Amino acid sequence: MKPITESGALLHRVAESGRTPVSFVLNGQPLKALAGDTVLTAVLTHSAQLRFSEFSGEPRAGFCLMGACQDCWVATESGRRLRACGTFIEEGMRLVTGAEGPV
Numbered sequence: 001m002k003p004i005t006e007s008g009a010l011l012h013r014v015a016e017s018g019r020t021p022v023s024f025v026l027n028g029q030p031l032k033a034l035a036g037d038t039v040l041t042a043v044l045t046h047s048a049q050l051r052f053s054e055f056s057g058e059p060r061a062g063f064c065l066m067g068a069c070q071d072c073w074v075a076t077e078s079g080r081r082l083r084a085c086g087t088f089i090e091e092g093m094r095l096v097t098g099a100e101g102p103v
Helices: 039-044
Strands: 021-026 029-034 073-076 081-083 094-096
Touching (some): 021 039, 029 039
Antiparallel strands (some): 073 081, 073 094
16 A cells, blocks of 8 residues: 555545544554544545555445445454444544555
């Protein structure tokens, strides 16, 4: 996965005010999101993809965005699976996306 940077993000925020910053860790890298963001939004404001397809190796960034297609699965460092599109980011979350690329 390319380095996570604002310039490489798929989503870009417009002016925000009134939402509390939330710290989380993505693939070992500390990042910030805003309270009320889904995990998918939090990740894609820092990266161009959520993960890579286990079948084709192509980058994935979610598909239906409503929890039906199962394209946005990520895991916590403890192994709990989450649908990134329907799970709100929480302070201190430690996420692993498998976005390193195909093996």
